[in-house]
Amino acid sequence: MASSAVGKLSREEQRRKQDLDAARKAGTAPAELDEEGRPINPHIPQYISQAPWYLDTGARSLSHQRKPEVKANDIDKWYDRGKKAGPVATKYRKGACENCGSMTHKRHDCLERPRKKGAKYTGKDIQADDLVQDVPLGFDAKRDRWNGYDAAEFKEITEEYAALEAARQKIREAEIDSQTTTDLAAVRKVAKAGKGDGKDKEDDPDFGSSEDEDGDDEKYADAADAVGQKLDTKTRITVRNLRIREDTAKYLINLDPESAYYDPKTRSMRDAPVTNTAPEDAKFAGDNFLRGSGEAPDMQKLQLFAWQSAARGNDVHLNANPTQGEILHRKFKEKKEEIRDKSKVSILAKYGGEEYLEQAPRELLQGQSEEYVEYSRTGKVIKGKERVKTRSKYAEDVLINNHTAVWGSWYDRSSGQWGFACCHSVIHGSYCTGAAGIEAAKASSAQNLLMAAAAAAAPNDDGASKLSFTSTSDRKRVEQKFGKPRLGEGDVRLDDDRLSRAMQEERKRKSKADEEEEGWRSRKRAANGSTLGGGSEVTEEDLEAYRRNRLAGAEDPMFNYKDSEFDS
Structure with missing residues (x-):
């Protein structure tokens, strides 16, 4: 801590320090400067501005909060491999390596081939001293496992392995050539040795039968390695690789992170990575695409049957006894079809209608006919059979309850039904x-x-x-x-004089806002057969006057509209 490096402050110094911090925060005193001359913000909390004990220099600074500057050239610096220092010594020196005579290491650290007699005793073939290099490395560079890696070295290793593989291939070819012979006697001897216990002696003595050749092919085929897996024919253990080396990984088909989910643990991708392509045209349509092909649907039905049987109390398990589950499932399907046929026959025997289930063969329904029909450009039939008109999906001309006409063939004007x-x-x-x-x-x-x-x-x-x-x-x-007839119904004929008087009365009545509601109620009663106040009956002119005054102005902006073209 900074206080521990400076020492314990007295009460007076502590008070002056607090006053100075308050003045810096208020802006009356200049901010504190660090070692590099940069001002320190006084509002930074102490737990940020105070350096830990292993980085504390005794002075206020924020360098422990800043990222250290790393030069780009420092990353490329590494030790010069195999570089030697100075001229080679001509005689052995005291304290040098006893094996090669170099002064920079001891015998147990020497990388030279151990000699029968070291340079200490022979004084010959003394190696030059190693160049001791000092390469400063940072925290990350020290822990980088690939720091100083040279790709050229790996190229040399691959070339060496390629040369060894080519040599092995030549040796195998030479062995095969040496085992192959054109001697007929040797071939006959090998063929007789392949026959068992004197069997098939009636066959050709020169060559074996075709069955023996097929058996050899199957034997060699079993010994061969299948693509993507290795099979040990002796132990019958299959070691399967998760994918072929030349195949593209599933997660590389579509690199969009929003595409199908890839499970790295099981290396499975259930959905298709590319959705805008047909499954049969896609390079990879997802693992779920295989579940709907082959025997997968039958296996799912068998598993469902086992689960349902176990739920009903039957001892059926697909994995424990698959043969029993397959047999029971087959019997269940046969019994189900038998019950379905029986129920169908019983229903037809009880209710009839078997003739409606018979259909014409598909060849006749979709085949050609001998009827000649000729059409015009507009689609009208000129020659041949007229087209059948399309009928409605609803029932037509259906007579019920002894009626001779359909519903809706008569309209009652008086009741409107x-x-x-x-x-x-x-x-x-x-x-x-x-x-x-x-x-x-x-x-x-x-x-x-x-x-x-x-x-x-x-x-x-x-x-x-x-x-x-x-x-x-x-x-x-x-x-x-x-x-x-009621008001507003039938053919209405208006009297102009009575209409003008009604308009004047309605305008007077409209000016009285308090009486408007009561006046409308009285008119409604008059329209229903009662009389308006004053003993006068509401006429068609009164109703038209009320409508015009009611809808005039802002309530109906199109009321007084007149089309000049037609009015003129």
């Missing part, structure tokens, strides 16, 4: 009643009810009404529903 034209019924699931239903629909129509109400309301000879209502509200409801 669709129905059947044969019986005028507006209920979809109803049963057809024919002409009686039409008469009943006419009798119950709105117009007939209105006529009946009017006829019932007419007085008799004694002055009494034919139709008796339970209350006046029932009478008003009938008159409102069947007596007259």
Whole structure:
């Protein structure tokens, strides 16, 4: 620590130091300078600015926080291999190496070939002294295992190994040539030796049979090494390499880090590294591509069958007894097909419809026909059979419940509903009643009810009404529903004078904002059959005046728009 190098400070010195640090932080005193004359920031914490004990120089500095400067030429510096110092001595010197006579090392450190009689005793062939070189190395350079490596040395090693391999190959070729002979007697002797215990004596005595030749080929094929693996024929142990040396590694096919994941432990890549290529055209489509080819799907089905059988309590295990699992799986599939056929036959026997399952042969469905059809440029048939029109996917012309017409063939204007034209019924699931239903629909129509109400309301000879209502509200409801058309319905004819008066009244009414809501409610009641305040009935002109005043201005900007082209 810096304080330990300087010594313990007194109380007065400590106080002055604190005051000076406070002044430096406030900016009233100049910053402290390090050994190289660079200012030190006073706001740097002490645990950063204070150097550790093994780098402490006794002075304030931040050099221990800076990266040491390394010159580029220092990396290339290394010892000069085999360099000797000075001229060679002519006689042995005291204290020199007893083997070679060099002064820079001793006998147990000598790299020369050990001599029968060293230079100490013979005084001959004295080697020059080694050049002691001092190469300064940093922390990383000392621990670099490849520091000072010369690639030229490895080239010499490869050339040496290549020369040795060429020599071995020549020796093997010479041995093969020496073992090969053209002597027929020697060939016959080797062939007889290959026969066993006098068997096949009726064969050709000069050469062996074709079966013997095939057996030799198989024997030599077993002894040969397969690509990517080494097989010991004696111990039957296979030592398989993880990949062939000439093959490209999986992780080198696509160097994009966002591509398929590569597991370095198992050296597997399940997904395809290149996704925009078809699997059959890709160089490598992933390890999962092999799971869907060959016998892999059958193996997965067998494993699934073993798991499901074990879950039901059966003793089936694929790895423990694969033969049993294969037999049970085969029996299970046969039984499943048998049950499926039985169920199909039983369903057809119970419900029928076997004729609909029969289809024409594929050759006839997709084959040619003898029908001649000639078309025009627009696609119209000129000669031959007319095209069959495309029908809707929905059911057409389906008659239900004794109806002679389809649903939607008749429309009731009074009620606004669709129905059947044969019986005028507006209920979809109803049963057809024919002409009686039409008469009943006419009798119950709105117009007939209105006529009946009017006829019932007419007085008799004694002055009494034919139709008796339970209350006046029932009478008003009938008159409102069947007596007259509602406002805004049917053909509306407007009177200009009445419309202008209605517009003036509506403008006056609109100026009163408080009465607007109540006025609209009263108009709604008038439109439903009641009377507006004051005893006047709401007419079509009043309704049109309200609509124009309501939609005029900012509420409907297109209300007063007129097209000059058409208006002119």
